[in-house]
Amino acid sequence: MSLTDNAPRHIPDRLRSPLQDKLVSWESLLLAVAIAIFIVNSLASPYFLNAWNLSDATFNFTEKAMIAFAMALLIISGEIDLSVAAIIALASTAMGVAMEMGAGTPMLVLVGLITGVLCGAFNGALVTKLGLPSIVVTIGTMSLFRGISYIILGDGAFRGYPSSFSWFGQGYVFWVISVEFVIFALLAVVFGVILHKTNFGRMVYATGNNATGALFSGVRVDRVKMTLFLLTGLMSGLAAICLTSRLGSTRPSIASGMELEVVTMVVLGGVNILGGSGSIPGVVIAAFVMGLVTFGLGLLNVPGIVMSIFIGLLLIGVIALPRLWAMWRKKAG
Amino acid sequence: MTHLKSRETILFGAILCLLLVVATRFPGFVAPENLIAVFTDTSPLIILALGQMAVILTRCIDLSVAANLALTGMVCAMINVAAPDLPVGVILTVALAIGAMLGAINGILVWKLNIPPIVVTLGTMTIFRGIIFLLTEGKWINAHEMSPQFTGFPRSDVLGMPVLGWIAVLVSVVMLVVMARTTLGRSIYAVGGNPHAAVYTGIDVGKTQFAAFVISGMLAGLTGYLWVARYSVAYVDIAGGFELDVVAACVIGGVSIAGGAGTVVGTLLGALFLGVVKNALPVVDISPFWQLAISGAAIIIAVAFNAQSGRSKGRVILKSAEHAQ
Numbered sequence: 001m002s003l004t005d006n007a008p009r010h011i012p013d014r015l016r017s018p019l020q021d022k023l024v025s026w027e028s029l030l031l032a033v034a035i036a037i038f039i040v041n042s043l044a045s046p047y048f049l050n051a052w053n054l055s056d057a058t059f060n061f062t063e064k065a066m067i068a069f070a071m072a073l074l075i076i077s078g079e080i081d082l083s084v085a086a087i088i089a090l091a092s093t094a095m096g097v098a099m100e101m102g103a104g105t106p107m108l109v110l111v112g113l114i115t116g117v118l119c120g121a122f123n124g125a126l127v128t129k130l131g132l133p134s135i136v137v138t139i140g141t142m143s144l145f146r147g148i149s150y151i152i153l154g155d156g157a158f159r160g161y162p163s164s165f166s167w168f169g170q171g172y173v174f175w176v177i178s179v180e181f182v183i184f185a186l187l188a189v190v191f192g193v194i195l196h197k198t199n200f201g202r203m204v205y206a207t208g209n210n211a212t213g214a215l216f217s218g219v220r221v222d223r224v225k226m227t228l229f230l231l232t233g234l235m236s237g238l239a240a241i242c243l244t245s246r247l248g249s250t251r252p253s254i255a256s257g258m259e260l261e262v263v264t265m266v267v268l269g270g271v272n273i274l275g276g277s278g279s280i281p282g283v284v285i286a287a288f289v290m291g292l293v294t295f296g297l298g299l300l301n302v303p304g305i306v307m308s309i310f311i312g313l314l315l316i317g318v319i320a321l322p323r324l325w326a327m328w329r330k331k332a333g
Numbered sequence: 334m335t336h337l338k339s340r341e342t343i344l345f346g347a348i349l350c351l352l353l354v355v356a357t358r359f360p361g362f363v364a365p366e367n368l369i370a371v372f373t374d375t376s377p378l379i380i381l382a383l384g385q386m387a388v389i390l391t392r393c394i395d396l397s398v399a400a401n402l403a404l405t406g407m408v409c410a411m412i413n414v415a416a417p418d419l420p421v422g423v424i425l426t427v428a429l430a431i432g433a434m435l436g437a438i439n440g441i442l443v444w445k446l447n448i449p450p451i452v453v454t455l456g457t458m459t460i461f462r463g464i465i466f467l468l469t470e471g472k473w474i475n476a477h478e479m480s481p482q483f484t485g486f487p488r489s490d491v492l493g494m495p496v497l498g499w500i501a502v503l504v505s506v507v508m509l510v511v512m513a514r515t516t517l518g519r520s521i522y523a524v525g526g527n528p529h530a531a532v533y534t535g536i537d538v539g540k541t542q543f544a545a546f547v548i549s550g551m552l553a554g555l556t557g558y559l560w561v562a563r564y565s566v567a568y569v570d571i572a573g574g575f576e577l578d579v580v581a582a583c584v585i586g587g588v589s590i591a592g593g594a595g596t597v598v599g600t601l602l603g604a605l606f607l608g609v610v611k612n613a614l615p616v617v618d619i620s621p622f623w624q625l626a627i628s629g630a631a632i633i634i635a636v637a638f639n640a641q642s643g644r645s646k647g648r649v650i651l652k653s654a655e656h657a658q
Contacts, residue, residue, distance in 0.1 A: 080451075132636050135394070135451065136580075136590045140632030143577055147626025154622050260455055273449050303471075305569065309463030316442065316456040323446045 026270035030285045037289060041296035048299060055176035059246065061265070061291035062180040063239040064258060065283070068265040069191040070235040072283045074228045075266055076195075078208040078275030079134040081123060081229065084236045085258035086145035091115040091240035093149040096158025096250040105164045112241040113234060119145055120233015127229065128222040142259070149252040158250040169246025180242050184287075187235075192280040204228070208275030257308075264315040265290055273319070290314075340587035344602040348609055355613045362616055369494050375608025376501035377402075377556045381575070382582035382604045383508045383597065384549035389583055390525040391542045392592030393450035397439060398553040399575035400461035403567075405431045405557030407465050410474040410483075410567035417480035424483065424558055432554015433547050435461065440546030444539035458576070465569045476565035487559045497559055504552065509597045511548075521545055525592030581628045582607055585635040607631070 041048045048054075067084050074081055094115040095108045103111065119141070126137045171179040195201040203224050206214035215221050244250055269286035271278030290311070297307050356363040381398050388395045409428050412419065435457070442453045476484065487497040512518035523531040524541045531538055561567045586603025588595030610631075611624055 126633065126637070130637055130640060132640055133590050136584060136636045137633065139577060139580055140584075140629050140636065143581070143625050143629030144633065145629070147623070147629050150622040150625055151620070154620065257459075260459060263452075263455065267452065273452050303466065305463050305466040305471075308459040309467075312456040312459035312463065316448065316453060316460075319448050319452060320442065320446050323448070 027279065027282045027285060030268070030270065030282060030289060034285055034289045034292065037292045037296065041292060041299070044296065045299040048296065051176045053295075053299075055178060055181070057291055057295035058178065058181045058184075060294045061287040062178075062184040063242050063246075064262050064265055064290075065184050065287035066187055066239045066242070067232065067235045067258075067262045068269070068283050068287060069187055069280065070228070070232040071262050072266045072269065072271050072278055072280065073191070073195060073204050074225075074232050075263075075271050075273060076208045076275055076278045077204045077225055077228055078211060079127060079225055079228065080138065080263070080273075081120075081134065081232045082138040082259050082263075083119065083123060083142040083145055084232065084239075084262055085255045086142045086149075087116055087119040087233060087236035088240040088243060088255040088258065089149040089252055090119060090145040091237045092244045092250040092254050093152050093158070093252065095161075095240070095244055097152065099158060099161055105162055105167075108161070108165055109168075109241055112244070113237040116233040116235070116237020116240065117230055118233070119236070120230045121226075123233070124226040124229030128226050146252065146256075153250070153252045159248065161244070161248060166245050166248065169242050169244070180246075183238070183242070188280065188284050192284075195280050200224070200227075205276065208272075208277075260315075261290070261311060264311055267315060268318050341596065341598050341602060344586065344599065344606060348602065348606055351606075351609050351613065355616060359616050362613065369498065371608055371612045372501070372605070373495050373498040374612060375605055376497045377560055377572075378575075378578060378582055378608060379501045379601060379604040380504050380552050380556050380559075381549075381579045382586070382600050383504055384552035385579045385583050386586070386588050386595055386597070386600045387508075387512075387521055387545040388450075388542075388549045389580075389588050389590060390521050390592055390595055391538075391545045392525050392528070393443060393542050393545065394454065394580070394590070395436075395439060395546060395549045396451065396454040396576045396580075397435070397458040397461060398549060398579055399572040400458045401432055401435045401550055401553040402557040402560060402575070403569065403571045403573075404435065404461045404465050405554040406561035406571060407468060407474070407557075407567045407569075409558040410479060410561050411468065413480055413483045414474060414478050417483070421482060421486045425555070428554045428558035429551050430554070432557060433551040435554065436546045436548070436550015437543070439550065440543035443546065444543040447539075450542075462569060469569070471569060473566060473568040474561075479562070479565060484562045484565045487563045497563060500555070500559065504555075505597060505601055512597055517541070517544060522593060525594075527593070578607060578628060581632045581635075584632050584639070587635075587639060589639055590636065603635075 071081060071084065091112045095112045098108055098111040123134070123138055123141055126132050126141075127134045168179055173179055173182050195204065203214065203219045206217065206219050207221050207224050211221050240255075243255060247254070265286050266278070266283055267273055268289065269278065269283035271283065293310060293314075294307050297310065352363050361367060381402070385395055385398060405428050408431055409424055412424065412427065439450070439453050439457055442448050443450050487500075488495050490496075491499055512521065520531070520536045520541045521544075523534065523536055524538050528538050531541075560572060564571070582604035583595065583600055584590065584603070585606055586595065586599035586601070588600060588603075607628060610627060614621060614623060614627075
């Protein structure tokens with residue numbers, strides 16, 4: 001990581017009123033962007049404002065957002081996990097192996113979740129027990145996990161998942177509300193409560209702001225980090241179940257490059273990449289923004305790789321613009 | 334004694350052991366011609382890893398090198414299609430310039446806006462690849478569209494080794510001199526070792542990081558031309574995921590991700606280790622699909638090893654929570 005500014009934090013003389021605070025927050029800015037994108041999209045394409053199309057659009061972000069919630073907590077605590085997409089590949093491969101051995105749907109789900117948790121435990125153990133930097137560890141496990149998938153599958157694929165398994169990725173709870181969207185919404189609430197309403201959530205912030213200070217205040221920093229790695233692994237396993245169920249097959253290249261989109265979603269949601277701050281509502285809105293952008297561009301026949309330029313620009317832009325703005329204000333004032 | 338225990342010696346020993354094991358089953362592997370072929374095959378990795386080393390030494394990371402390589406390579410190929418008679422010297426200059434420019438974009442964002450390098454280079458990685466698609470609309474440039482002198486240059490033989498291999502040797506020597514004998518090289522170590530102390534000695538931390546990104550970009554651009562010419566094909570996805578191999582080579586070579594520690598010789602050996610493994614796998618009849626998992630495992634083992642050897646011997650009185658720092 002780069003140099004963090006060691007200057008003392010700026011403490012204002014007077015706190016802003018809660019209403020003022022809400023109006024100028026990152027989340028409300030993001031919400032405005034989301035609404036603007038929604039309006040532009042509905043003007044640009046006649047196919048946009050259709051309940052089924054919009055329901056389809058949610059698949060653009062639900063799986064990524066599941067991981068992004070856990071990743072948000074992990075990044076707030078000052079760590080990162082770049083192996084999430086590789087965990088999906090390995091969990092999906094493990095489910096494929098289990099299916100070949102005749103496992104039913106409940107067993108497949110269990111295998112997916114357990115594989116995810118084990119991968120998370122491996123990352124977490126390397127980071128907390130051996131004290132290694134998470135960015136290198138997870139760059140390593142990113143190759144390792146996906147590499148194991150390649151060893152098992154080579155250039156082949158698993159197909160023929162049981163029909164009941166397709167419920168997760170292709171099922172609907174009622175009308176246009178998909179199972180994945182319901183899982184996404186439930187997780188948003190669960191993670192929002194964990195981060196913003198529990199002791200554990202406060203510990204996550206404390207760990208990310210000042211790990212040594214947190215340790216001396218009685219926070220078991222390593223345990224918090226380990227829990228978050230397990231949680232990220234679990235969510236990657238869940239995303240693997242949804243994605244495998246939706247695609248109906250497993251290839252070792254499944255979900256490649258998804259870690260970038262997950263990190264982008266988290267950073268776009270206002271989480272500080274250096275740790276210490278961020279919120280779940282921000283990540284939820286960021287998920288919608290990214291889903292709407294990719295879906296809208298898709299309706300306009302923009303190829304996927306060009307969309308990735310937008311995502312890359314978005315990632316750099318959301319961090320660069322506030323800093324440019326601050327620099328500009330400093331110069332002007 | 335310390336000399337025997339150094340990272341370089343251990344790695345060198347590991348490579349020798351590897352070669353020995355392979356040689357027992359397949360003696361032809363250690364024949365001089367084959368070793369030269371392995372070295373040449375590893376040359377792109379060596380060149381990129383040396384650039385990456387400079388970046389990691391300053392506490393940054395450059396994940397955009399492979400995308401930079403692909404973009405510069407594509408531009409070189411397009412120039413060649415448009416002007417087949419352009420001498421290779423001009424193409425090389427253009428490749429270095431474009432690569433340096435792309436590296437400078439990363440560097441400026443890190444230097445002037447203080448954005449974490451991992452975010453910057455994750456972003457530019459996708460942007461560079463996307464730009465290739467915009468330039469070509471996804472089309473390939475194949476061997477028959479390139480001029481023979483363009484594709485022949487890296488493969489032409491000089492004193493028994495292809496030019497590509499000699500370029501890797503040249504880059505290694507230049508980096509050795511730059512890192513050990515120039516102000517820039519020493520600044521790079523100082524910035525990574527202790528940024529605050531570096532500021533007090535009059536070193537501009539951001540500017541040094543910028544310079545490291547330019548070096549890395551320049552070498553990626555150079556490799557871009559060599560890569561495209563060697564394989565005689567250019568398309569969006571060339572060298573996809575290669576940035577991980579590059580970081581792996583550095584980490585295996587003993588470059589500390591926390592900055593400030595790492596040597597040119599170590600990085601060179603780290604890249605060679607991966608190169609020998611890659612070339613030995615098919616010989617000993619292991620599926621190439623093992624490659625990815627092996628380099629992943631090698632990264633983890635190497636970084637764990639780095640942390641163990643780097644741990645201070647003194648008594649720890651106050652336990653720090655941030656042992657990763």
